[in-house]
Amino acid sequence: MKRIHLLGGVAIAVSALVGQAAWAEKDKSIESIEEYRQALKDGNPAELFQASGEELWKTPAGPKNASLERCDLGLGAGVVKGAYAQLPRYFKDTNKVQDMESRVLTCMETLQGIDTKEYVQAPFDTPKKNDLNALATYISGESSGVPIKVSLAHPKERQMYNLGKRLFYYEGGPHDFACATCHSQEGVRIRLQELPYLPSAKGAGSAWSTWPAYRVSAGQMWSMQWRLADCFRQQRFPEPIYTSEATIALSMFIAATGNGAVMDTPGIKR
Amino acid sequence: MKQTFVFSLVALTLVVAATPGHSADNSWGSGADDKTFDAMLQSGFKDRGIATVDRLKQDSTQKFCSDPVSAASPKMEKMRKKIEAENLASVKWPSDGKWLGDWKEGEKVAQSGKGLTWSDKADQVNGGNCYNCHQISPKEIAFGTIGPSLYNYGKIRGNSEEVLRTTWAKIFNAKSSNACSNMPRGGHMGIITEKQIQDVMALLLDPQSPVNQ
Numbered sequence: 001m002k003r004i005h006l007l008g009g010v011a012i013a014v015s016a017l018v019g020q021a022a023w024a025e026k027d028k029s030i031e032s033i034e035e036y037r038q039a040l041k042d043g044n045p046a047e048l049f050q051a052s053g054e055e056l057w058k059t060p061a062g063p064k065n066a067s068l069e070r071c072d073l074g075l076g077a078g079v080v081k082g083a084y085a086q087l088p089r090y091f092k093d094t095n096k097v098q099d100m101e102s103r104v105l106t107c108m109e110t111l112q113g114i115d116t117k118e119y120v121q122a123p124f125d126t127p128k129k130n131d132l133n134a135l136a137t138y139i140s141g142e143s144s145g146v147p148i149k150v151s152l153a154h155p156k157e158r159q160m161y162n163l164g165k166r167l168f169y170y171e172g173g174p175h176d177f178a179c180a181t182c183h184s185q186e187g188v189r190i191r192l193q194e195l196p197y198l199p200s201a202k203g204a205g206s207a208w209s210t211w212p213a214y215r216v217s218a219g220q221m222w223s224m225q226w227r228l229a230d231c232f233r234q235q236r237f238p239e240p241i242y243t244s245e246a247t248i249a250l251s252m253f254i255a256a257t258g259n260g261a262v263m264d265t266p267g268i269k270r
Numbered sequence: 271m272k273q274t275f276v277f278s279l280v281a282l283t284l285v286v287a288a289t290p291g292h293s294a295d296n297s298w299g300s301g302a303d304d305k306t307f308d309a310m311l312q313s314g315f316k317d318r319g320i321a322t323v324d325r326l327k328q329d330s331t332q333k334f335c336s337d338p339v340s341a342a343s344p345k346m347e348k349m350r351k352k353i354e355a356e357n358l359a360s361v362k363w364p365s366d367g368k369w370l371g372d373w374k375e376g377e378k379v380a381q382s383g384k385g386l387t388w389s390d391k392a393d394q395v396n397g398g399n400c401y402n403c404h405q406i407s408p409k410e411i412a413f414g415t416i417g418p419s420l421y422n423y424g425k426i427r428g429n430s431e432e433v434l435r436t437t438w439a440k441i442f443n444a445k446s447s448n449a450c451s452n453m454p455r456g457g458h459m460g461i462i463t464e465k466q467i468q469d470v471m472a473l474l475l476d477p478q479s480p481v482n483q
Binding site for chain 2: 158
């Protein structure tokens with residue numbers, strides 16, 4: 001607890017500095033954000049979530065009093081190392097393309113006998129979602145250093161990619177926004193926040209390889225599901241349902257486009 | 271409406287079939303796997319606050335612009351012109367005949383990015399989001415770059431009737447001059463009020479505004 005508090009203090013100090021940087025010259029401010037990011041890398045608060053995620057993974061729970069250690073994340077039951085780098089992927093047992101988070105929910109149901117409805121419905125930043133975010137941090141951390149290798153071999157994987165691409169360009173709502181409005185040009189920003197050009201290998205690779213990430217300004221650990229939900233909020237869209245096909249399709253589009261980039265998780269962000 | 275819709279589908283299909291290199295990749299846009307895509311939208315979202323699922327329904331402009339390769343192709347020139355004309359026809363000109371309001375109020379509208387997300391309230395004052403995408407007053411250096419710089423906007427263009435009209439039309443309905451503009455249709459979609467448009471007009475065009483110093 002004490003440690004978390006200390007880190008909170010760091011977070012506030014950094015966001016204050018980043019705020020000030022807004023008034024400095026443009027390139028300089030982006031440079032200094034980069035510096036803080038580097039400075040924080042040594043003590044990424046995400047490590048705390050990694051540790052609690054590992055504990056959640058290994059501790060028996062649910063009506064079946066089982067741990068998640070036998071969960072098949074795609075590389076065989078119990079293999080966590082490198083699994084995140086190959087997700088989303090098609091799973092035969094569910095006959096679905098799943099991302100890491102939807103797959104963990106499946107394992108909670110089958111191995112632990114947990115009804116996951118409440119986990120799906122819980123708002124972000126409440127205990128149930130925080131557990132899932134901790135698990136996401138642990139699992140993704142076990143792929144750090146591993147190149148992204150998402151398969152498009154199965155017809156359902158290709159279909160998911162195409163659906164994700166179509167949703168990426170799907171314009172709607174009062175602001176006529178699509179993901180593409182903000183993420184489809186090289187080198188642009190909103191205010192001072194740089195926007196990755198997601199349809200390119202470079203943009204998608206740098207984005208996909210650095211989530212889940214600890215968000216310094218919010219003092220929160222965000223998974224990709226949370227990242228996407230907040231972009232949909234800014235897009236003025238209704239709320240995406242956690243682990244819905246729409247969110248998995250977008251993830252499939254970004255992850256497969258980013259193939260080859262090396263996972264650097266957990267990330268740390270503004 | 272319905273006619274536009276049918277026409278755009280036919281036109282899209284034609285382009286996809288006729289453009290070499292594009293035909294190999296007709297696997298994802300409008301016309302490909304429509305039922306699955308619609309089902310995915312239906313099952314993927316829920317109402318939250320003011321951001322309800324009916325926002326997923328597209329008007330004909332949004333639909334056309336959701337396949338950027340097709341929308342930007344030379345074959346679609348006529349369609350783009352048609353969409354621009356439709357959007358221009360929807361522009362409401364200032365009811366009191368006044369083009370310019372108060373640039374100081376306009377600065378506040380340009381600064382604010384608030385409004386219409388699921389964490390906003392229906393009765394709050396929305397912002398114009400302008401600094402998210404544009405450089406405007408030189409005093410604000412935290413500006414985005416999705417749109418062009420508007421610094422010295424009035425100083426460069428003057429404020430002839432023509433400039434006043436085109437600028438009003440752009441802010442009221444950005445798609446009136448560029449079918450698939452990335453800029454929101456501020457007045458058309460009810461994001462900002464007539465008074466707010468008059469105020470940002472002043473920010474861009476009033477000789478006293480810091481934009482034109």
